[in-house]
Amino acid sequence: MSNSKVSMKLLIDSQANRVLFAEAGKDCVDFLFHILSLPVATIISLLNAQELVGSLPNLYKSLEGLNDTYILPDQKKDTYLKPTPPLSSLSVPLLALTAADQLHxxxxxxxxxxxxxxxxxxxxxxxxxxxxxxxxxxxAPPAVEVAAEEGGLVKEVITYMVMDDLTVKPMSTISSITILNKFNIKEVGALEEKVVTLGMDEAVKLLKASLQSKKVLTDVFF
Known part of the structure; x- marks a missing residue:
């Protein structure tokens, strides 16, 4: 398994104990957007089913425990339990980790x-x-053989702003000022910058928080 990691820079309001937004590059934004392409079964297998809210984990476990006697001869449970991810995922940091496992x-x-x-x-x-x-x-073939020349989804020429609720948009000075005004930030001295790294553990925590919270970055990193 690869040790691939991505990073982002958080802007933290230390008085309110919250993340205002994060500055992120292409690799991090590619990972966030590609979460949308993950099959439901892959998400359930990555997360701790006992900690998930809802009944989908029960559905997953039901199929996992179903005796092969009840499965049609031309069908296999792994087709549903371990669906093959899009080949484009192989070029995305962190997702390439899960994709490589699924392609085994x-x-x-x-x-x-x-x-x-x-x-x-x-x-x-x-x-x-x-x-x-x-x-x-x-x-499986090396990721470089299936990835596009640049790989991923978004362009690398700019920095992106990732909000606490995972809203993503291009970064600009005006947008940063707008966010500070929105949160009524009066004392710039109360703001702190913190660079965080996303490995596989953090990626799974982020995935889980995104299904349960509107304060994902705060819940995971603060």
Missing amino acids: KNFYVCSECTGYVSDDPRAACPACGVLISAAATYV
């Missing part, structure tokens, strides 16, 4: 013949009839 697949070969491979160990070799059950390892 189990393949099997016939122990008697060559040239036959299956992703189901119950399949029979069409040449000799032996089960294709000898384990093989699938190796």
Whole structure:
């Protein structure tokens, strides 16, 4: 698993104990926007199901625990429990971590013949009839081979403003002043800057907070 990390600079109102907004670059904004492309099952598997509000975790566990006897022969539970992420996710820091895990697949070969491979160990070799059950390892292509030249979603030429509720927009001096006026900031000396790094742990916390709070950056980093 990669140690890829991204960072953002928080502007904190120390008197109100809250994050006003964050300055973020392309890599961080790409990660935030690509959260929208994650399948529901992937989100549930990343988070602690017991801490999630609602019934979707129960649905996930129901399918996970359902005996294969009740599954159609041409279907597999992992198609729903571990859906393959978009290839574009491989070029996004942090999401590439989960995408690489999801792209790890189990393949099997016939122990008697060559040239036959299956992703189901119950399949029979069409040449000799032996089960294709000898384990093989699938190796995903490097991210650089599937990523676009620049990769991700947004352009890198500007800095972006990420609000506490994850509203994202291009950064500007006017927008910064507008935010300070909106929160009625009178003492600039009460403002603090803090650079935070998002690794996999922070990314999962951010994902969870985004489903439960309107003060995501404050809840995760302050």
